[in-house]
Amino acid sequence: MDKKHTPIACISKAALFADLSKAMKEKIVPITTHQQYFPKGSLIRQPLDGKDGMLVIDRGSAKVYNLNEDGKETILGILNQGDIEGQQNLFKQESNENFIQALQDTWICSMNRRDFQNLLKATPELAVTMLNDFGKKLVTIERDMAIRKSLDAKGRLMARLHDLAKDQGTNYVTLLLKKKDLASYLGITPETLSRQFKILEKEKKIEVHGKRVKILE
DNA sequence: CCATTAATAGGCG
DNA sequence: CGCCTATTAATGG
Numbered sequence: 156m157d158k159k160h161t162p163i164a165c166i167s168k169a170a171l172f173a174d175l176s177k178a179m180k181e182k183i184v185p186i187t188t189h190q191q192y193f194p195k196g197s198l199i200r201q202p203l204d205g206k207d208g209m210l211v212i213d214r215g216s217a218k219v220y221n222l223n224e225d226g227k228e229t230i231l232g233i234l235n236q237g238d239i240e241g242q243q244n245l246f247k248q249e250s251n252e253n254f255i256q257a258l259q260d261t262w263i264c265s266m267n268r269r270d271f272q273n274l275l276k277a278t279p280e281l282a283v284t285m286l287n288d289f290g291k292k293l294v295t296i297e298r299d300m301a302i303r304k305s306l307d308a309k310g311r312l313m314a315r316l317h318d319l320a321k322d323q324g325t326n327y328v329t330l331l332l333k334k335k336d337l338a339s340y341l342g343i344t345p346e347t348l349s350r351q352f353k354i355l356e357k358e359k360k361i362e363v364h365g366k367r368v369k370i371l372e
Numbered sequence: 373c374c375a376t377t378a379a380t381a382g383g384c385g
Numbered sequence: 386c387g388c389c390t391a392t393t394a395a396t397g398g
Contacts, residue, residue, distance in 0.1 A: 307386085333377095345380090346380080347387075348379095349379065
């Protein structure tokens with residue numbers, strides 16, 4: 156299935172590293188572990204697993220979630236190819252407190268905290284790039300929170316669909332998540348999500364075909 | 373096939 | 386809207 160994988164190519168896929176010079180990337184290579192394979196549904200990270208590094212999705216996708224008091228999942232975010240997760244772990248002692256589960260067969264590359272800290276000290280450009288990335292993530296999170304608080308279920312769903320359309324570059328969007336996961340991500344129940352889909356269809360705003368949704372407005 | 377999980381439907385607070 | 390239950394669809398072995 157997989158052809159060739161070079162550490163440099165892998166690093167370049169990660170938004171965080173994409174803009175670095177080749178020399179910079181070569182500095183990163185030695186501290187990375189490449190192409191660990193996780194079958195669909197397996198846990199890539201979980202609390203107390205002792206993994207302290209950050210990871211990059213080389214291929215595949217994964218969901219980040221934790222469990223609330225009632226033992227139910229709350230989806231914190233979705234990782235797609237090239238996304239970074241666990242940057243926090245590079246700066247603090249504790250290991251992960253969230254679960255990360257592969258949504259498809261997924262390959263990740265990773266590095267541990269200590270090696271990366273040393274590299275950061277030696278490579279200011281990397282530190283700056285990373286800080287900017289943090290900023291972007293912060294903006295996204297704040298925006299998501301604002302949406303969750305201000306919009307009702309229908310509005311949240313529509314907003315999410317438009318985001319997906321933007322990400323995927325088409326109005327015929329493919330839902331990567333199971334609907335119950337999408338519901339969790341939106342902070343609503345699966346039942347409510349199902350109802351909102353029906354309502355939006357009736358209003359001629361979307362067309363649902365299994366896991367694909369056409370956005371009509 | 374059967375068993376489990378996901379999605380939907382309907383009732384109710 | 387969330388929670389609950391029942392039914393059906395989809396999935397995986």
